Amino acid sequence: MTTSPEILKPPVITTGPIGWIRTNLFSTRLNALLTVVVIALLYFLLRPSLTWLFFDAEWAAVTSNLKLFAVGQYPSDEMWRVGVVVLIVSLLAGLSWRVWSGVARTFARAGGVIFVAMAFVPLSLDSLDVEARLWILANPFVIGLGYLLARVINVPPGRLIIAWAAAFVLVLFLLRGSGWMPGLPEVRTTQLGGLMLTILLSVVGIVASFPLGVLLALGRRSSLPAVSMFCTLFIELIRGVPLITLLFMTQIILPLVLPQDTFLDFIVRDRVMRAFVAITVFSAAYMAENVRGGLQAVPLGQIDAAKALGLNGFNVTLYIVLPQALRAVIPAIVGQLITLLKDTSLVAIVALLDIVGIGRSIILGNVEWRGSQREVYLFLAAVFWIFTYSMSYASRRLEEALGVGRR
Amino acid sequence: MTGEERPAADDIIVCREVHKWFGDFHVLRGLSITVKRGDVVVVFGPSGSGKSTFIRVINRLEEHQRGDVIVDGIELTHDIRNVELVRREVGMVFQSFNIFPHLTVMQNITLAPMRVLRRPRSEAEKQAMELLERVGIPEQAAKYPAELSGGQQQRVAIARALAMQPKIMLFDEPTSALDPEMIKEVLDVMRELAGSGMTMIVVTHEMGFAREVADRMAMFDEGTIIEEGTTAQVFDNPQHERTKLFLSQIL
Amino acid sequence: MTGEERPAADDIIVCREVHKWFGDFHVLRGLSITVKRGDVVVVFGPSGSGKSTFIRVINRLEEHQRGDVIVDGIELTHDIRNVELVRREVGMVFQSFNIFPHLTVMQNITLAPMRVLRRPRSEAEKQAMELLERVGIPEQAAKYPAELSGGQQQRVAIARALAMQPKIMLFDEPTSALDPEMIKEVLDVMRELAGSGMTMIVVTHEMGFAREVADRMAMFDEGTIIEEGTTAQVFDNPQHERTKLFLSQIL
Amino acid sequence: MRILTYRGTPLWRDARVLRAVTQIVFVVIVVAIVVYFVRNVFEAADERGLKLGFGFLEEEAGFPIAESVIGYTESDSFRHAFIVGVVNTIKVALIGIVAATVLGLIVGVSRLSSNWLVKSITSVYVEIIRNVPLLVQLFFWYFGIFLLLPVVQESLRLPGPIYVNNRGVFSVWANTTSSFDSWLLFVLGGVVLAVAVRVILGRIQIETGRNTHPNVAAALALVLLPTLGWFLVGESPLIRETPVLERFNFVGGARVTPEFAALLTGLVVYTAAFIAEIVRAGIQSVQRGQTEAARALGLSDAQTLLSIVFPQALRVIIPPMISQFLNLTKNSSLAIAIGYPDLYAISRIMINQAGRAVPIMLLIMAAYLAMSLTYAIIGNIYNRRVRFTER
Amino acid sequence: NGGDATPVVQTVIVQATPEPVSNRLDVVQDRGRLICAGRTDLAGFGFLDSAGINRGFDIDLCRAIAAAIFGDGNALEVVPITASERGPTIQAGEVDVLSRNVTWTSTRDSQWGNYTTIMFYDGQGFMVPKRLGFDSALDLDGTTVCVTSGTTTELNLADFFRQHNLDLETVVFEDTASVYGAYEAGRCDATTSDKSQLAAIRSGFSDPDAHVILPETISKEPLTPVVAHGDDGWFDLVKTVMWVLINAEELGVTQANVEQQRGSDNIVIRRMLGVEGEFGQSDLGLKATFAVDVIKAVGNYGEIYDRYMGPNGESFTLPRQQNELWTNGGLVYAPPLR
Ligand SMILES: Nc1ncnc2c1ncn2[C@@H]1O[C@H](COP(=O)(O)OP(=O)(O)OP(=O)(O)O)[C@@H](O)[C@H]1O
Ligand SMILES: Nc1ncnc2c1ncn2[C@@H]1O[C@H](COP(=O)(O)OP(=O)(O)OP(=O)(O)O)[C@@H](O)[C@H]1O
Ligand SMILES: [Mg+2]
Numbered sequence A: 001m002t003t004s005p006e007i008l009k010p011p012v013i014t015t016g017p018i019g020w021i022r023t024n025l026f027s028t029r030l031n032a033l034l035t036v037v038v039i040a041l042l043y044f045l046l047r048p049s050l051t052w053l054f055f056d057a058e059w060a061a062v063t064s065n066l067k068l069f070a071v072g073q074y075p076s077d078e079m080w081r082v083g084v085v086v087l088i089v090s091l092l093a094g095l096s097w098r099v100w101s102g103v104a105r106t107f108a109r110a111g112g113v114i115f116v117a118m119a120f121v122p123l124s125l126d127s128l129d130v131e132a133r134l135w136i137l138a139n140p141f142v143i144g145l146g147y148l149l150a151r152v153i154n155v156p157p158g159r160l161i162i163a164w165a166a167a168f169v170l171v172l173f174l175l176r177g178s179g180w181m182p183g184l185p186e187v188r189t190t191q192l193g194g195l196m197l198t199i200l201l202s203v204v205g206i207v208a209s210f211p212l213g214v215l216l217a218l219g220r221r222s223s224l225p226a227v228s229m230f231c232t233l234f235i236e237l238i239r240g241v242p243l244i245t246l247l248f249m250t251q252i253i254l255p256l257v258l259p260q261d262t263f264l265d266f267i268v269r270d271r272v273m274r275a276f277v278a279i280t281v282f283s284a285a286y287m288a289e290n291v292r293g294g295l296q297a298v299p300l301g302q303i304d305a306a307k308a309l310g311l312n313g314f315n316v317t318l319y320i321v322l323p324q325a326l327r328a329v330i331p332a333i334v335g336q337l338i339t340l341l342k343d344t345s346l347v348a349i350v351a352l353l354d355i356v357g358i359g360r361s362i363i364l365g366n367v368e369w370r371g372s373q374r375e376v377y378l379f380l381a382a383v384f385w386i387f388t389y390s391m392s393y394a395s396r397r398l399e400e401a402l403g404v405g406r407r
Numbered sequence B, C: 001m002t003g004e005e006r007p008a009a010d011d012i013i014v015c016r017e018v019h020k021w022f023g024d025f026h027v028l029r030g031l032s033i034t035v036k037r038g039d040v041v042v043v044f045g046p047s048g049s050g051k052s053t054f055i056r057v058i059n060r061l062e063e064h065q066r067g068d069v070i071v072d073g074i075e076l077t078h079d080i081r082n083v084e085l086v087r088r089e090v091g092m093v094f095q096s097f098n099i100f101p102h103l104t105v106m107q108n109i110t111l112a113p114m115r116v117l118r119r120p121r122s123e124a125e126k127q128a129m130e131l132l133e134r135v136g137i138p139e140q141a142a143k144y145p146a147e148l149s150g151g152q153q154q155r156v157a158i159a160r161a162l163a164m165q166p167k168i169m170l171f172d173e174p175t176s177a178l179d180p181e182m183i184k185e186v187l188d189v190m191r192e193l194a195g196s197g198m199t200m201i202v203v204t205h206e207m208g209f210a211r212e213v214a215d216r217m218a219m220f221d222e223g224t225i226i227e228e229g230t231t232a233q234v235f236d237n238p239q240h241e242r243t244k245l246f247l248s249q250i251l
Numbered sequence D: 001m002r003i004l005t006y007r008g009t010p011l012w013r014d015a016r017v018l019r020a021v022t023q024i025v026f027v028v029i030v031v032a033i034v035v036y037f038v039r040n041v042f043e044a045a046d047e048r049g050l051k052l053g054f055g056f057l058e059e060e061a062g063f064p065i066a067e068s069v070i071g072y073t074e075s076d077s078f079r080h081a082f083i084v085g086v087v088n089t090i091k092v093a094l095i096g097i098v099a100a101t102v103l104g105l106i107v108g109v110s111r112l113s114s115n116w117l118v119k120s121i122t123s124v125y126v127e128i129i130r131n132v133p134l135l136v137q138l139f140f141w142y143f144g145i146f147l148l149l150p151v152v153q154e155s156l157r158l159p160g161p162i163y164v165n166n167r168g169v170f171s172v173w174a175n176t177t178s179s180f181d182s183w184l185l186f187v188l189g190g191v192v193l194a195v196a197v198r199v200i201l202g203r204i205q206i207e208t209g210r211n212t213h214p215n216v217a218a219a220l221a222l223v224l225l226p227t228l229g230w231f232l233v234g235e236s237p238l239i240r241e242t243p244v245l246e247r248f249n250f251v252g253g254a255r256v257t258p259e260f261a262a263l264l265t266g267l268v269v270y271t272a273a274f275i276a277e278i279v280r281a282g283i284q285s286v287q288r289g290q291t292e293a294a295r296a297l298g299l300s301d302a303q304t305l306l307s308i309v310f311p312q313a314l315r316v317i318i319p320p321m322i323s324q325f326l327n328l329t330k331n332s333s334l335a336i337a338i339g340y341p342d343l344y345a346i347s348r349i350m351i352n353q354a355g356r357a358v359p360i361m362l363l364i365m366a367a368y369l370a371m372s373l374t375y376a377i378i379g380n381i382y383n384r385r386v387r388f389t390e391r
Numbered sequence E: 001n002g003g004d005a006t007p008v009v010q011t012v013i014v015q016a017t018p019e020p021v022s023n024r025l026d027v028v029q030d031r032g033r034l035i036c037a038g039r040t041d042l043a044g045f046g047f048l049d050s051a052g053i054n055r056g057f058d059i060d061l062c063r064a065i066a067a068a069i070f071g072d073g074n075a076l077e078v079v080p081i082t083a084s085e086r087g088p089t090i091q092a093g094e095v096d097v098l099s100r101n102v103t104w105t106s107t108r109d110s111q112w113g114n115y116t117t118i119m120f121y122d123g124q125g126f127m128v129p130k131r132l133g134f135d136s137a138l139d140l141d142g143t144t145v146c147v148t149s150g151t152t153t154e155l156n157l158a159d160f161f162r163q164h165n166l167d168l169e170t171v172v173f174e175d176t177a178s179v180y181g182a183y184e185a186g187r188c189d190a191t192t193s194d195k196s197q198l199a200a201i202r203s204g205f206s207d208p209d210a211h212v213i214l215p216e217t218i219s220k221e222p223l224t225p226v227v228a229h230g231d232d233g234w235f236d237l238v239k240t241v242m243w244v245l246i247n248a249e250e251l252g253v254t255q256a257n258v259e260q261q262r263g264s265d266n267i268v269i270r271r272m273l274g275v276e277g278e279f280g281q282s283d284l285g286l287k288a289t290f291a292v293d294v295i296k297a298v299g300n301y302g303e304i305y306d307r308y309m310g311p312n313g314e315s316f317t318l319p320r321q322q323n324e325l326w327t328n329g330g331l332v333y334a335p336p337l338r
């Protein structure tokens, strides 16, 4: 036998569809039994569900109230601002696609497809008028524009991060407007609603809780016992109670705790802001624990080396510890954003009109929609699922990317 | 097994034209070998040539898809009882020890005899102590694996396999994860075992050990045995260029 | 410090009866040593004898609890200003490099000069390039540490410490995490540094290096210096049995 | 040569002094803020005529509570009403934890099944459930499923009989008679005997290797003694109580309300998805070699799973699992959305009816914190035990 | 040192102690809009239409006040709140008016705020499916009743059953819609609420005739807008606006004819519309003609009622009965404007 032995094709029975079925469905007696049982179960569960979904469900409660679900009571005259905000995000998504590729590419493309689908979704024009469809349809083009733009001019990643941050501020400003700007009259927080409020509460909640969380985490690891005890106590206190009690607390107790008629009135007298305070504090406690994990992952030698170079405690933390800790924590923060996005639905219980609150109001306040509970809740579930699932997908990809990344 | 010669009484392992695929990948390509009772067979060959897979087929940690594997007269088929029987007769030692970290050394060794053979504890422990003495670490019985060195862990693994009183022992590169001093400890134990008449298949590249202990040697390449013979034959008079080349590289 | 002799002008490090405890554990037990400006002192001794702790006390990465440590005329006390001053004068290189992985080589080196000494960036970068040339890796300036070999990382660490223009350099087993070829690279840089007149305390067991470069040597055991003298004395005529034994083991 | 000495260190540069001062300042600021807040509360309360004391707890509650483990009428005090809430929360949390753990284990193991169908279905389950807010799921379970069960008059009748309708599940149950207490002694005796038999025979089996059938013997003891007792105590200690449909509802037997059922289902289905992921990760953290070594030793699949894989996986699984238990408990506060009278729901009613927002909020916080603390303690005990037994 | 920080803290506290809001009208005018606590989830009284506008009987009362102050009924912000938050919200003065069907009770009057004028006379009743054959609430022994939590309804229910020694099982929900959802599904044998709501809900059922509202009214539920304690001027203003709505209906002044009616020769109408004479507008700080703005914005009491609950009402149909004007045998009665 001087030549290499023949390479043979595997026996048919182990490859192809038959092989697949054999190894994946009937490999052992137990598996065969399980397969049969599961198929039977699926048949009995799915058949009525699908029949209902495709033939019996009445989606009018959803389709007639699309604007409400999307933006709540946002004034119709000012809807262009929401459009512009979405366009800004699309533009940045396009830029990110080119600059970061990877996750950003997946999202930019998926976004484009979803926008096109939304623009042409076969609903009556009463539910989604031509103007709205045009606004939506502009987005895929803007995404493409961003991509091309980034090809022409060189956008360093650092700049892009700054651009996102700037856009964040700009978006908040655009949505709220102000009393003194002509053309941008103030939109009150009570008019922010629906999906927009859900997203705002969670994104702004994460952003605002970030510095607080970092401070708490640093405090908890402080060598000063008083500081570390206080931070630990605070974190555990907040983590020990349900968010809903915090939401209720801020609604009822915060106006008692804080002084009236001071600069704090924007919190004291604004229900949305108070909910926002609850969400931020709640999120900060969890953020602190995530960041603490990152801090613990920084080797002590790094701190020694930095101290030995003469950097003071503040600089050691700022330039050596935090950058390394936070990088390790990014996936956890995305995970927290996902949780927060789901958790903000609880504001509906304190009568805020996030997308769940809107859903409740539609069912409850209008006699004609009262029979559509299932449809509305399924719609809500689907909306949340799309957002959170895609984010957890992103978070997994990010984790892989950071895992192999060196910086 | 009509039309084929029956294995001789002292052929303890018979492989005939064994094929195995991982998906589309043809790992074992018509491999045949016969091992006699009491023989020590050293298996060697380049990485990826299917040595581990071969060894794992013998106690059916992997299924082969074509050909016959007969261990001590038991043919390995989908019959789960046969698999059970064979596994009791065959002990296996892995490259990465695979000692159970949550059990003490003693518990590691007595687990299978008590659960599978239903030995009383006292008896199992007595036997375990004998085995620990045989591998040279009786004083470690109460420790957890994490407190042992690699060489000690591998010796526990050997004792653990021996506790089932197998007729055959399979070793898959038992020393390649060890430091030099520890390699010696483990090889000594294996040497003693070979001396006691145990049938052994050893995947190893410790050629000193092979020359001293092995009865026969088999060179693997691309999923088959390209050369097989007595230790002397293979070392001093290899037939194949591949074997020559390979031996010259690793010696 | 009434009643005690003042250190001579060229004594750059003076330790007198230094004690340190970790909890109940007495690590440094009344250690005294004086290092002259420009001297290279090699520190050696068995593991756990307190060598690293001693070195870390000198730039107050650890606090000592009794005795005096005076570095370039600055006594190390709870006075935070003194600590700052001393850290600027003392550079340190660690066994595990401790290069900042999130910064490029250039940023690693310029960070401290820019933040602590408030040098303008251009100046800091110019100096950094000079240092990189001195340690022999100017072409790596823009890379991240993960892209460098261990030896290159350690050389960056040395350059990083030198960028603060310290009067004293401390090395804690700078080569023990390196492969043999890389050890040479790093020792070469240290040799050059010693030649330039830098005061150095080096914990190392590279005795060839010590014999060639060191002015004095200190043998640590159980938290004190049991033998201290010129390189020739220690090598050729050690006074203590422990020293003899230890040297015979590692040579 | 200049020497900067010890004695010259001014206070503001002394590290020890600085540490002390920083902490004192920190504490003062924190205390000041707290004092300020509390004063604001008192002032605001004064201004608006809110009462802050806990005295109201003794007053009559006046409102009805739909279900209670410990008995409650409108004329009971607020204090009692609050306790009813706490007990209701504990009830749903405990049952939920057990059920979620079981379901989570099954799903987690199934996600690693070699059966593609089982694997995919459990993956779909986990991915859907984890990504939809619990609140939405609870609404769905309650309004979309449990309330759409048949009405009382058209109940589904399961063997037992067990009746299922949108007022709950009604099942036969046993009522005690006067001889029950004596019989209980026999039952307890049976349990004790069974445990003893199981332990002793089990030990004999391990020591001698003979199969002593410890489980069979224990089961026999468990059955025989109570059976014997049944006839010895004279009057039958338990009488069967069958739910009967009266004018409006079933009466008698045991009952699970749809509110409880929906909350429990929601919590269990939701939490189990998270537990499944924890279990999966835990099992995957056990190296493949461990399973192979066990197989090679001749251990069966079940033995491998039970004595090799699970004990190792458990170390990884338990800590995050405990935090899921805590989450489940906290999430039970969403009961308020679907009408189950848990601690939070009852507290909110109390706030309305008694008008004491501040003290009641404090009570709520204290109750939840006490529960979190319990979990933390359990977690710590477990961690310590693991650390001791490991090496 | 901790000791000497206390005085500092105290000065801070002293300085920050809020001045009580002495004049809410000024505050509202400065702000440029009226803030009103309402709801979004009760058909007829407060709900969202598909454009996202908050509407309903309670909301129109707020709109009327906004129109009185600003001449524009849309200078209004409605803040939806839950039932449990009604007390704290108005006590804190967080909103200018609470118009979220609040029952006026003596305790609430002393604790929550000032109750203006009863705008809707209601009473608690029971609704049951017809097929159960109940004639009276006293037949309800042993039934399951669905009810909203944290309301007077809940307490009245308990009182009624205790008083008549009836057995009761309750199912309690935070929001009314859940209550009716559960009732309709058959979770309960009966539901109890203000009769207006029962009627509203009944009309929304797929087969309204399958349900009956039992004759007993077990409580008085006067629904009334509330303002915070401590500002008499504001209290008066809100009351007066409410009276305008009622008087306008009495006088036949409607949204459609209010401009013509300014030329009416009925002196009472002319006075109300500010054409001549004065009924306290300037004392309240309002324009002489504010009533015109109010009626233009929302119409008179009857028009508001009919808009949501009249024969072709947007939400449902509910006969006015006790909510008829006193002149038609109902209870709705307002002091004369003079
Ligand atoms: N479970 C598996 N699935 C797919 N391919 C596998 C699997 N196990 C092994 N292989 C492939 O089969 C080939 C033979 O593997 P095997 O481990 O038997 O080689 P080996 O001779 O033992 O090599 P080494 O000396 O590196 O251990 C390799 O190419 C390996 O990648
Ligand atoms: N932070 C610490 N807390 C407690 N004990 C410590 C700490 N750092 C070091 N030790 C202990 O102090 C002793 C001396 O440690 P040191 O690192 O100085 O020894 P060394 O001479 O440098 O040894 P090696 O050659 O192993 O580096 C050792 O026993 C060590 O375990
Ligand atoms: Mg191998």
Ligand SMILES: [Mg+2]
Binding pocket: C051, C052, C053, C172, C173
């Ligand atoms: Mg050391």
